[in-house]
Amino acid sequence: MHAVSTMTATVGRYRRFSALVVAGNERGICGVGKARSVTLRGALKRAKHRAFLNLVSFNLKENRTRAPRDSDSRLIIIANFLTGYGLVCHRAIKTLCDLIGIKDLHAKVEGNTKNYLSIVRGFLRLLNEQDVSNRLGMHVVEFSEDFNFVPRILASPRTGITQDCVSYTGLKS
Secondary structure, three states: OEEEEEEEOOOEEEEEEEEEEEEEOOOOEEEEEEEEEOOHHHHHHHHHHHHHHOEEEOOOEOOOEOOOOOEEOOOEEEEOOOOOOOEEOOHHHHHHHHHHOOOOEEEEEOOOOOOHHHHHHHHHHHHOHHHHHHHHOOOEEEOOHHHOOOOEEEEOOOOOOOHHHEEOOEEOO
16 A cells, blocks of 8 residues: 655645555465555555456466476566475565465565565566566476476467478578
8 A cells, every 4th residue: 555645736635545455365376456546445445356357377386386496587586495495585575475375485676675566566477487488489398306307398488480480491581
């Protein structure tokens, strides 16, 4: 929740409230909503409604943690640890992990730590393998002990070079 007041010549001090709401079921589903309104109750109600409209599902391993993988972006660096490690991260990321169902994670936020919406969006962007795959144009692969280190494809890019575009000498024109 954040209150902003502006001064106008005719009305005087004009207050508005903004709210950031995160909803989840602790089994891999999470949604984020942000809304502004003149009243606090209205902002919370609209943000909650938007959070339930923006639900995203994540694949959890053993219904408790993400598949082991190091990820990084300009803002957030995440790494998974063994069972029982707990959540060692920013309080906004800790709340998200509780709502998603992630139990063991280490995350470091670099840069501005007061912009909660930026932290939440960056963290959810790192967790979604399909977005990472589309952004890089490569497959996201997991090497796990559970599968004897045989690569398992987690996500494939939706766009990119297809078999139709490739000839034996290189790319078709």
